[in-house]
Amino acid sequence: MTPAEIRKARAANHRARARDFADSHGLAEAALVAAFTGKGVVAVEAGPERLLPPVRQLGESLALTRNASAVQEREGRYGPLAPPGEGWTLTGDGIELQIDPRHWVHAFAVTEETAKGAKRSIQVFDAAGEAVHKIHLTGTSDVAAFGRLIEELRLAKQSDDLPLVPAGPAAPSGSPADAGLTQLWDESPSPEALGPRLAAAGISPPDVLKELGAPRARPLRPVAMTELLERAAAGGVPLEIRGGNPGCLQIFRGRVERILPAGYWINVMDPGYNLHLRTDHLASVYLTDRGPAGGLTVEAYDAAGSLILAVTGEEGWDLVAHGLSAVP
Incomplete structure (x- = not known):
């Protein structure tokens, strides 16, 4: 058009x-x-x-x-921006970002x-x-x-016709066993850091999580994400919610209170913070040992193996995480 x-x-x-x-x-x-x-x-x-x-x-x-x-x-x-190497971090009053300027x-x-x-x-x-x-x-x-x-x-050139570059094809699937997955896992402190490493090897994070297995990675049912938010709200458990895209990761730290389902969406509708999550896109959900100081993280992935959200928490979090619905 x-x-x-x-x-x-x-x-x-x-x-x-x-x-x-x-x-x-x-x-x-x-x-x-x-x-x-x-x-x-x-x-x-x-x-x-x-x-x-x-x-x-x-x-x-x-x-x-x-x-x-x-x-x-x-x-x-x-x-302010803090530039560590190729990326930036930004921490303000309530707003926290990790940025890839590319x-x-x-x-x-x-x-x-x-x-x-x-x-x-x-x-x-x-x-x-x-x-x-x-x-x-x-x-x-x-x-x-x-x-x-x-x-x-303001840019000197103002045009209503924007030149765009089509997104590249998805990486081919590979074999987790061929990639030194334990080393990749151990060297990647977060789900966001692991994803690019695996993409270079043609492997998706859920493939690695499945291969690792318990106790390091336990599969959960998709409903676990709704349970997580509802139980954290009911118990007043502080959460860290990380989500975004390759160019920007946004991080929320605090308590959630008002959890509202709407069709295939589950929503946090609190003053100053909203989260909208499509539950029908939850193809793989895992409870992992990748949280701070060896704690627990819930990681949710879509059908392509891309990270949707990663959630961890503070006091009371382990009780919430261990009570989530697991895959039989």
Whole structure:
């Protein structure tokens, strides 16, 4: 579709969520956003080292990071970037991110006029047009700082036709036994660190977890993710929830309280924090020994073997984790 065709189709279906609209029309979400460049959308510099420092001046805002199966939304304030080698970490007031800058390719400052007033956001996409991270202004954000960010980071070229690079094919499947899986496992401190190592060997994390077996990796039923949230809420158990995509991992630390099912979604709907998880995408769920100091982590993967969420916890967590529904 041309940018003009995208705008026309969007006008006829303006109520649909942006991602749903893009998917239904075979578009990358970034192409949908870019089609409105000059009409409330401004292309800005995408590199996190340039984009995120002025974001701190917005004050309170909402950080949103997603993959195809889970969305996290967290209100807070962005902190400074700490660059360890090839990646960055960001720890602010309530907002914690781990960033791979290689995936921060396209970025837009977006102003949408709605019946409730203007909605302002900064949206970052990878080379294929998949969303990496979004920053939404709230009712208390500094709108003037948003304007200054646009003027500081505006690209010289503003085009509604965005060049995109198709995502590469999935890695071929391999044999866990051929990859020194115990060494890979032991050298990878987190599920997010293990994934890229295995992809290079053509192996998916669930293959490794299945091969490792108990006691290091115990398979759970998909309903375990719902049980986990409900039991942690009922017991007031603090959680660490990690989820995102190759370009941005968002981390929540704290208690969850209001757990609401809605069709195939299970949702956390708390003040300042929302989580939306598609339970029908839970192809593999494991209880592993990869938590802090040898504790327990629940890892959830989709049918392609990609990590959806990893959850661990603090005081009372072991009782929650050991009570989850296991695969017979």
